[in-house]
Amino acid sequence: MGSQMKLKCKLFDMDVSEPSVMLHDDDCIEIGVREGDRVKIAGSKTAVAIAAHSDTLLERGTIYIPFSVSKVCGVRDGDEVSVTFSTKPDSVRSIRRKMDGEKLDKEEIHAIVEDILENRLTKIEVSAWLTALYINGMDISEIADFTVSMAETGDMIKFEKGPVFDFHSLGGVPGNKITPIVVSIVAAAGIMIPKTSSRAISSACGTSDFVETFCNVELDAESLKEITQEIGGVFSWGGSMNLAPVDDMVIKVEHPLGINPRPQMLASIMSKKLAIGATHLVVDIPTGAGTKVETLEAARGYAKDLMQLGEKIGMHVECAITYADQPIGYAxxxxxxxRECISILEGSRHPSAVVEKACDCAGIILEIAGIPNGGARAREILDSGDAYRKFMEIVVAQGGRPDLKSEDLKPGQFSYELRSPKTGYIHSIKNKDVVSIAKAAGAPSDKGAGIVFAKKKGQRVEEGDLLLTIYADNEAKLKRARDTAARYFPMDIEGMLIKRVSPLGIR
Amino acid sequence: MGSQMKLKCKLFDMDVSEPSVMLHDDDCIEIGVREGDRVKIAGSKTAVAIAAHSDTLLERGTIYIPFSVSKVCGVRDGDEVSVTFSTKPDSVRSIRRKMDGEKLDKEEIHAIVEDILENRLTKIEVSAWLTALYINGMDISEIADFTVSMAETGDMIKFEKGPVFDFHSLGGVPGNKITPIVVSIVAAAGIMIPKTSSRAISSACGTSDFVETFCNVELDAESLKEITQEIGGVFSWGGSMNLAPVDDMVIKVEHPLGINPRPQMLASIMSKKLAIGATHLVVDIPTGAGTKVETLEAARGYAKDLMQLGEKIGMHVECAITYADQPIGYAxxxxxxxRECISILEGSRHPSAVVEKACDCAGIILEIAGIPNGGARAREILDSGDAYRKFMEIVVAQGGRPDLKSEDLKPGQFSYELRSPKTGYIHSIKNKDVVSIAKAAGAPSDKGAGIVFAKKKGQRVEEGDLLLTIYADNEAKLKRARDTAARYFPMDIEGMLIKRVSPLGIR
Structure with a gap:
């Protein structure tokens, strides 16, 4: 219920995370809206949320509109516009249905995705949606509809011919720099792999964060397609294209809640792959303490869901559950x-875990593409220098220097050596603390910031031995990282005897 | 992870529904915060949510603080303050636990209530909390803890001696004007009843909305206590005291979601009764289509919960499940x-449904207080004029005119008569449509606005007979109400034969 009112627009310079306008309390009563209700401005298509006011700061007869909202409504400062109450979009009812544990149909899911994208749902509503998804979940056919809607509300890339492969790592383990190696091996085998990656969200360094140190990652859809068709692969940042754009909007609500509901997580991954035109996908599921997937059982669950979801949306999916109890490699x-990634492509056999993991993952792709003994063949492609040559072709196509060398990439000029306080064995390296220290040092925005390990899990150390070196681009951040390392010591070092169990109990 | 940064304060004049400040993107990265994260300002106790910016509108080195937030932090325009990342309050983890379906302990529930009250939780978090409550619920001992926390975080009124009675109607049925009658009867019987009521939230007219047409309802705690102890009762607006204040903050999130989770609803009612010092409570549960409680089974469920909850918090609770398939009375x-309410106190026997319901509810209170045959005794108190005299004592104590007459209360000067389009029987009067029409006419803020029924359910009407009159204080709103009545015709009028069932099926 509500009436129309003519109000004068006053624009102001605040960028708001959800469209909102401000009105005097008495005008709210007159129009028949309350805080959190929607108003329609000047007959625009977009209904925006309002924030009512008891303050004397606002004048009657005026609607206060942030610039960003004014653009959507097409109004200018001083315009007189009609303002009316606007009903909620139907998708709010579907959110309620999910709260009630019901199954949503394709149209309902599509409406929710579209309304989030078009900013027609408030943060309160998106939060309720994600909480309902977290608690009540979705079955695999709902997730498939969700995936397709998320993909179709953004750009869809189509390759003239297939198959088109993709590779994805669930993430959560620091130092996981295998992607450019996998792409280079696969492309060198003549297989198309238009790989898009993300920047760090909560981690210290996403694939795009380190690839952009040696070439441009912001490819548009056209260049991504061209380079992939010509050379076989790219290392692109997904954010530079409009792939499943609703995902980025949802992350803004997921992040403060600290949740990543399974249906959202699965649809988020798969919608981007669908949008990029992938027909075949291999997913790396790093499994271990301090990563997203902590147990083998959970990893198997994700693998099953991803494969079933692939089947529903017509994509061949296989998964690699990988060891991730400590950072991958040394950097x-x-x-x-x-530097570590390129040195492997240049011919270094070190660190062997990185070489092995990259060849295993590339090998699965090769086998799906019909090349027998994929892992061994991947290793040959790496050892022969074919992967390196393919890597350089891609780098140059993405605007990198043709004389790129791993040693061009320098650690930050400020460094601190963390040494062992005692003699013993490294029982564990805590992924989360490693991430905290690297971020304190300035990663991923400070390119020289980070950590180089001297020792890994299982190795023996004497008191005073170097454990790792922290690098930073400025002294203040190095200090911050040192403090962080002191607070959360990132390794457990113990003797071989952890607990002595005697008839008197555990000591 | 994050560092401290010295920033210059720039205050601006926006009242925000949750505490938020704005920072330049680069400063966000430097401090280590993202949109939706919390920052601590100048060592203040209060951590506030931030809104990151990509805009060029914000300057580096500046923190933009709304006035309302600046007061909490104690900063002034131009001050240089240190800004640091602040962790989420522990209650966010408890919200997660409720999302995971776990039972919360007393301390966790208290922390959530306190953090909502102190604005330490964002709207996203409060929305997740309410959604989790809606889906996963609470057991009765959690609800009891919740109730006590909600009461104790506001003012608590203590009467020198008991018992103190209270009366509550779950609401949802239009025209339910019995409260002043119940209070007058009960107080006339020598029983204390410090009744607080609410204004309309989604209805056309709350008890306080009509009581304030003839006396002041904004009593402070001191006057409420004094008048109750001297005269026996009050008709006060709960919002003028600080009773269970967190409830009003939660409503701002519940309302846009269109949910009222059962634990929240129960705790909301009972915390206000606890805060007012009630030892005994009778709850009216209006039951019927278009009200909050639609079925007898649901009503019994609420009654059981309310009584169990009363037992847990040491309050004697009884419930009256009342008929509410159509508006109560004619106005x-x-x-x-x-006008209708006062005319009954003045001696009118009409409408009999209002008289009967008021005497039944007052009768239950009398019986709990030890007066046998409560219903009959309540009727005697009403018929003898004792209730009227008590009513006038309360009115005068609350600043009303001593010569108040029911006919002083005038309908709006603009009116429209809705007539029957056909001959038949009134099969139903739709509560929700009645509310929509009355609101369209301007209720509850326009005091003359509303509806007077000429016919009620079950009555026979001829084509062209008057069904109801709509009143409004201005012509535009009358038109709006007419349009609303045309859109949702508020009555179903049918012949006695509704469907003919023959061997050929239902016609």
Whole structure:
């Protein structure tokens, strides 16, 4: 219920995370809206949320509109516009249905995705949606509808011919720099792999964060397609295209809640792959303490869901559950990971875990593409220098220097050596603390910031031995990282005897 | 992870529904915060949510603080303050636990209530909390803890001696003007009843909305206590005291979601009764289509919960499940309901449903207080004029005119008569449509606005007979109400034969 009112627009310069306008309390009563209700401005298509006011700061007869909202409504400062109450979109009812544990149909899911994208749902409503998804979940056919809607509300890339492969890592383990190696091996085998990656969300360094230290990652859809068709692969940042754009909007609500509901997580991954035109996908599921997936059982669950979801949306999916109880390789941070990654392509056999993991993952792709003994063939492609040559072709196509060398990528000029306080064995390296230290040092925005390990899990150390070196681009952040390392010591070092169990109990 | 940064304060004049400040993107990265994260300002106790910016509108080195937030932090325009990342309050983890279906302990529930009250939780978090409550619920001992926390975080009124009675109607049925009658009867019987009521939230007219047409309802705690102890009762607006204040903050999130989770609803009612010092409570549960409680089974469920909850918090609770398939009495709207209510106290026997319901509810209270045959005794108190005299004592104590007459309360000067389009019987009167029409006419803020019924359910009407009259204080709103009545015709009028069932099926 509500009436129309003519109000004068007053624009103001605040960027708001959800469209909102401000009105005097008495005008709210007259129009028949309350805080959190929607109003329609000047007959625009977009209904925006309002924030009512008891303050004397607002004048009657005026509607206060942030610039960003004024653009959507097409109004200018001083305009007189009609303002009316606007009903909620139907998708709010579907959110309620999910709260009630019901199954949503394709149209309802599509409406929710579209309304989030078009900013027609408030943060309160999106939060309720994600909480309902977290608690009540979705069955696999709902997730498939969700995936397709998320993909179709953004750009869809189509390759003239297939198959088109993709590779994805669930993430959560620091130092996981295998993607450019996998892409280079696969492309060198003549297989198309238009790989898009993300920047760090909560981690210290996403794939795009380190790849951009040596070439441009912001490809548009056209260049991504061209380079992939010509050379076989790219290392692109997904955010530079409009792929499943609703995902980025949802993350803004997920992040403060600290949740990532399973249907949202699965649809988020798969919608981007669908949008990029992938027909075949291999997913790396790093499994271990301090990563997103902590147990083998959970990893198997994700693998099953991803494969079933692939089947529903017509994509061949296989998964690699990988060891991730400690950082992958020795380097964490943009320049440091780039250096370690490129040195392997240049011919270094070190660190062997990175080489092995990259070849295993590439090998699965090769086998799906019909190349027998994929892992061994991947290793041959790497050892022969074919992967390196393919890597350089891609780098140059993405605007990188043709004379790129791993040693071009320098650690930050400020460093601190963390040494062992005692003699013993490294029982564990805590992924989360490693991430905290690297971020304190400035990663991923400071390119030289990060960590280089001297020792890994299982190795023996004497008191005073070097454990790791922290690098930073400025002294203040190095200090911050040192403090962080002191607070959360990132390794457990113990003797071989952890607990002595005697008839008197555990000591 | 995050560092401290010295920023210059720039205050601006926006009242925000949750505490938020704005920072330049680069400063966000430097401090280590993202949109929706919390920052601590100048060592203040209060951590506030931030809104990150990509805009060029914000300057680096500046923190933009709304006035309302600046007061909490104690900063002034131009001050240089240190800004640091602040962790989420522990209650966010408890919200997660409720999302995971776990039972919360007393301390966790208390922390959530306190953090909502102190604005330490964002709207996203409060929305997740309410959604989790809606889906996963609470057991009765959690609800009891919740109730006590909600009461104790506001003012608590203590009477020197008991018992203290209270009366509550779950609401949802239009025209339910019995409260002043119940209070007058009960107080006339020598029983204390410090009744607080609410204004309309989604209805056309709350008890306070019509009581304020003839006396002041904004009593402070001191006057409420004094008048109750001297005269026996009050008709006060709960909002003028600080009773269970967190409830009003939660409503701002519940309302846009269109949910009222059962634990929240129960705790909301009972915390206000606890805060007012009630030892005994009778709850009216209006039951019927278009009200909050639609079925007898649901009503019994609420009654059981309320009584169990009363037992847990040491309050004697009884419930009256009442008929509410149509509006109570003939009048809907502030002046119109006041007129009907006062005329009954003055001696009118009409409408009999209002008289009967008021005496039944007052009768239950009398019986709990030890007066046998409560219903009959209540009727005697009403018929003898004792209730009227008590009513006038309360009115005068609350600043009303000593010569108040029901006919002083005038309908709006603009009116429209809705007539029957056909001959038949009134099969139903739709509560929700009645509310929509009365609100369209301007209720509850326009005091003359509302509806007077000429016919009620079950009555026979000829084509062209008057069904109801709509009143409004201005012509535009009358038109709006007419349009609303045309859109949702508020009555179903049918012949006695509704469907003919023959061997050929239902026609």
């Amino acid at each position: 964490v941070g943009p320049n440091l990971e780039a | 809907v709207g502030p002046n119109l309901e006041a």
